Each structure stands twice: as structure tokens, then as C-alpha cells.
Amino acid sequence: MGQTLFEKILNKHIVTNIEDDLSQLYIDRMYCHEVTSPQAFDGLRKRGLNVFRPDKIVCIPDHNIPTQGQNLFVKDTISKKQIDILDKNVNEFGIKHYYPMCHDFNGITHVVGPELGFSLPGMTIVCGDSHTSTHGALGAMAFGIGTSDVEMVLATQCMFFSHPKTMRIVVNGRLNPGVTSKDVALYIISKVTTGWATGYFVEYAGETIKNLSMESRLTLCNLSIEMGAIGGIIAPDEITFEYIKNCQFAPKGKDLEKYLNIWTKLKTDDGAYFDKEIVFDASKIEPMVTYGTNPGMGIGINDAIPTIENVKKASQISFFKALKYMNFKPGERILGKPVDYIFLGSCTNGRIEDFRTFSNFVKGKKKSKNVVAWLVPGSWKVEKQIREEGLNKILNDSGFEVRQPGCSACLAMNEDKIPNGKYVVSTSNRNFEGRQGEGARTILSGVLVAAAASVTGEITDPRTI
Numbered sequence: 001m002g003q004t005l006f007e008k009i010l011n012k013h014i015v016t017n018i019e020d021d022l023s024q025l026y027i028d029r030m031y032c033h034e035v036t037s038p039q040a041f042d043g044l045r046k047r048g049l050n051v052f053r054p055d056k057i058v059c060i061p062d063h064n065i066p067t068q069g070q071n072l073f074v075k076d077t078i079s080k081k082q083i084d085i086l087d088k089n090v091n092e093f094g095i096k097h098y099y100p101m102c103h104d105f106n107g108i109t110h111v112v113g114p115e116l117g118f119s120l121p122g123m124t125i126v127c128g129d130s131h132t133s134t135h136g137a138l139g140a141m142a143f144g145i146g147t148s149d150v151e152m153v154l155a156t157q158c159m160f161f162s163h164p165k166t167m168r169i170v171v172n173g174r175l176n177p178g179v180t181s182k183d184v185a186l187y188i189i190s191k192v193t194t195g196w197a198t199g200y201f202v203e204y205a206g207e208t209i210k211n212l213s214m215e216s217r218l219t220l221c222n223l224s225i226e227m228g229a230i231g232g233i234i235a236p237d238e239i240t241f242e243y244i245k246n247c248q249f250a251p252k253g254k255d256l257e258k259y260l261n262i263w264t265k266l267k268t269d270d271g272a273y274f275d276k277e278i279v280f281d282a283s284k285i286e287p288m289v290t291y292g293t294n295p296g297m298g299i300g301i302n303d304a305i306p307t308i309e310n311v312k313k314a315s316q317i318s319f320f321k322a323l324k325y326m327n328f329k330p331g332e333r334i335l336g337k338p339v340d341y342i343f344l345g346s347c348t349n350g351r352i353e354d355f356r357t358f359s360n361f362v363k364g365k366k367k368s369k370n371v372v373a374w375l376v377p378g379s380w381k382v383e384k385q386i387r388e389e390g391l392n393k394i395l396n397d398s399g400f401e402v403r404q405p406g407c408s409a410c411l412a413m414n415e416d417k418i419p420n421g422k423y424v425v426s427t428s429n430r431n432f433e434g435r436q437g438e439g440a441r442t443i444l445s446g447v448l449v450a451a452a453a454s455v456t457g458e459i460t461d462p463r464t465i
């Protein structure tokens, strides 16, 4: 029987089989940010251990950094402490790739890693952060790990790995105009629910996926974790290779040719077995919005919130709790609801393609006076591209301002908190209660829906403007 892409990468990286479906796995790349790494470095210190391969580790502060006045000072004392501790750890342990706040290569870990070429096809990639699934878009086996695993990888460049089941999600057909890969992800999660892929590693395939740009694939894989998957992967192809050629730290010249020979073979064999397979039709997907407090509570922008008869009995309590938090009613439409804030950014939608899409949409229009818009690039590289391409001029003319890079309001660990009770249309990945600020009401969407709401001040189908 043939092998899946995931199995091919897994088998290449097993150091020892410990027991059935449990292995010692070699890790090619680990990313550390300031929130989940301090205990791991402390653990090394207590055991008197060094970092085994400091050149394989990339450290980037991103969760806590301010998005205004970044070069001045960090007001929040807890944020400052976490950023300072990462600084101390990387210096003490000799980490080679460290990009502190304001460095040209700083930004959100899951934006910086792919754009600089630290994440490549066929790699095993980990980080103490669930959205590590993002890097799977390059054809890598990428997944989030816990703090004790971070410590193990720092010390040995290996970790224990329980083999997951495999799943293939096929999306066929062409996307309708105005529909983005974020809408595809929110659509899939709304159909399968947030726990459906728990214990599985997902491969995305089909015509729709093949036609996605690299950045759109990163958005899709980013959201794999929101349906419970350990990770999501897409077979590398010409689109991947073109993207990698422009990445600063990716192999170049003869080295690149050697790698391309290997990478072109990274695909699932015909007849390979998946434990689960599901097929979707792209033509059914509309621009999506969420109405509740998990990413699975999503609907097409013109649809109504479900009524109680359409909600499974086991989910009815959480359904009512979510609607109470959001102050929405069963059966009502979201279209036309007023919006207070817009957040464009995060490791889901903070890339240059997202800023191009947003800028193209708002060009010649004006930001609604009722809306506060936070446009936060995913990295300094994206921020530079925004300026070089003249997007900041378009945005400024329309009444928008671009902030400095960071995770920002995606989880509101810095000062970018949505006020209590306010509605935010957010291009990030989680709409949990309080995620974007205490009492904040998050409506997840793709970039076009956020752009449309930013000019009308209400939830608007971008195809109607």
C-alpha cells in the first residue's frame, strides 16, 4: 500500500520506535516565543543542560509586543518581563536565530518562519503554540507542543510522538468571487464542528486547494487546529517552490536544486489509506462569519443564525450561552449588525496578500466614522512591503492607519484590547469569550468581510459593494 504525505515525513524522522504508534521523533526546526518557553529554559538550567542544536531554534517575541511606539518602551509590566526573559534565555543558551522586538525579522512567529524560509517542505516543525499548524502549508509536518516537549527538544532536538490517525479533506471546484481561503476554513469547521478532527493529522487536497496562493494556504492550515486537528498539510508544488525561492534563509542555487528534487516527491501515493476522508464542493461556499464563541459557530454571510431545532441536543446549552454572550438571537441574521472595531492581522490574516486585498477593497472609499480599525502587519517584512507597494498611501487616504507588527488583538496580551461589550470583526482565528479583551464580542471573518464592514460600519456582504 502507498504512503500518505504525512507518513512519508513521519517515517523519515523516526529515530527509535518505542512502542506501537509511539516514537522518538527528530525535529528539524523549533520556534520559541516569549510566553511558552521560559519554563523550558528554566528546566534546562535546573538539569545543567545546554541547548543541543542552537542553530535549529528560532526565537521571536510576538504575543506581548506593543503595536504602537514599539521602539520606545513596553508599558505593561508582565509583557515586559516575558520579553526580557526571552532575551536573557537566548543570550545565555546561544540561540543563533533570535529576532527581538523591532528587529527587521521580528513579527508573529508563524508569519516570520515561512516568509524567511525557516520552514521548508518535508521538515518536522514544532513550537509551544497550537497555530504551528500554519507551517504545514509548505508541505511540512508542523504541530504545537507543550512546555515539557519544548524543553526536551531544546535539550535533544527530539521528542516523543504518538502517531495520530490520518484524514484527507478534499475541496473540489473553483471558489466563487469574493470567497477566500479563510472562508473555506470557516465553512469546513462550521460543517464538521470544532472537535471533529481531534487525534487526526489532516491533508488538504483537491482542485480548490491546488489553486490557492501560498499565503492563502498558510491561512487554511493555520485554522486546522480549530477543528481539533494536530496539524494540517498541503503537498508542495510549483506554487510552494516559487514562494520558497524568494525566502531569505531558504536554500539557494545548487542546494535548492537538490532540495527541489526531493520536495517534488513529497506527495501522497495513489491508493494510500486515510482513516477518514471528506469531500466539499467549493461552489457552495459563501463569505463566512461566526455568530458564537467558537470558530465552528459559523454561517454564510447571508444566512440566519440557526434556530434551536437545528442545533444538536448536546450543543444546545453552549449555543444559548454563546448567543447570550454575543447578544444575538436564534434565527436572526447577522447581515446589517453594527460593528465597533475591525481587526486585520494575526498569524491567520496578517500577511502581505491580506493587506493587498484589504487595500484594493477600500481604495477610493472612506472608513466608517463608527468603526475603530486596527490594521496590524504580521511582521516587519510585511510592514515594509506595505510601504514599498504604496498600500499605506491607499489606506491613509481612506482613513486607515497601519500599526506595528505583533499578535495584537488576536489574544489581547498587549494593550490592544477590544472594550467590554463591543463588536469586532476580526480576521484572527479564535472568537472565544474574552479572547480579544474582557467582554469583547468577536465575529470571525475573512479579509473582504472585514474590509466591507470597515467602510459601512456594519456586517456587509463584500460582493454587494
Ligand code: SF4
Pocket (backbone or CB within 6 Å): 062, 063, 108, 109, 110, 129, 131, 346, 347, 348, 406, 407, 410, 411, 428, 429
Ligand atoms: S497571532 Fe494569535 S493565534 Fe497567532 S500566534 Fe499570535 S496569539 Fe497565537
